[in-house]
Amino acid sequence: MASALTNLLQSLRIGPLSSSNKTSSGDVLIIPKLDKAKSKTELVSVPEITLEEVSQHDSFDDCWIVIYDRVYDVTQFLREHPGGDDVIMDHAGRDATIAFHGTGHSRHAVDQMRHYLIGQLPAKQCIFRSGQNKVLSSGIPE
Numbered sequence: 001m002a003s004a005l006t007n008l009l010q011s012l013r014i015g016p017l018s019s020s021n022k023t024s025s026g027d028v029l030i031i032p033k034l035d036k037a038k039s040k041t042e043l044v045s046v047p048e049i050t051l052e053e054v055s056q057h058d059s060f061d062d063c064w065i066v067i068y069d070r071v072y073d074v075t076q077f078l079r080e081h082p083g084g085d086d087v088i089m090d091h092a093g094r095d096a097t098i099a100f101h102g103t104g105h106s107r108h109a110v111d112q113m114r115h116y117l118i119g120q121l122p123a124k125q126c127i128f129r130s131g132q133n134k135v136l137s138s139g140i141p142e
C-alpha cells in the first residue's frame with residue numbers, strides 16, 4: 001500500500017515523502033502550487049500544521065501566519081512586503097485572513113503567497129476549506 005502511494009506520488013512528480021510530510025494519522029495533504037517558471041499550477045504536498053504550532057512562530061525572526069487555512073512562513077518576506085513589516089507582524093503567529101482580504105491584495109500578491117506556503121491547517125481547524133481542500137466560498141485562492 002505504501003509503495004503504491006509512493007508510485008502514485010512519483011507519477012505526479014511529487015517525489016518521495018519524508019516523515020515531515022505526514023500528519024499524525026499518516027495522511028499527506030496535496031494542494032495546487034503555482035510553478036512560476038512554467039506559469040502553471042502543479043501539485044505539491046504540504047504537512048498539516050495546527051494553530052497551536054503556528055502560535056509558536058510569532059516573532060520578527062520567525063514569523064508564520066495563516067491565510068485561508070494555509071500556513072505561510074513570511075519571516076524573509078515581511079522585510080520586503082510592499083505594505084510594510086508592521087502590518088504582518090500585527091498577525092504574527094495567528095490568522096491574518098481578514099486583514100489580508102480586507103487590504104484587497106492583487107492577483108500578483110495572491111500568486112506570490114505560494115512561495116511562502118509551508119502547510120495547511122488540519123481539517124477540524126479549517127474555516128474556508130473542507131477537509132478535502134475544497135473551497136467553501138468564492139474568492140478563495142485555489
Ligand code: HEM
Pocket residue numbers: 065072074077081082083084087088091096099100103104105106107108109110112113116
Ligand atoms: C504572504 C502574505 C502576503 C503577501 C504575499 C503580500 C503581498 C503584497 C503585495 C504584492 C502588495 C502590493 C500590492 C498588491 O499587489 O496587492 C501588498 C501590499 C499590502 N499588503 Fe500584503 N501581502 C501579504 C500579507 C499581508 C497581510 C497579512 C497584511 C495585513 C494587513 C497585508 C497588508 C498589506 C497592505 C496594507 C498593503 C499596502 C496596500 C497599498 O499600499 O495599497 N499583507 N502585499
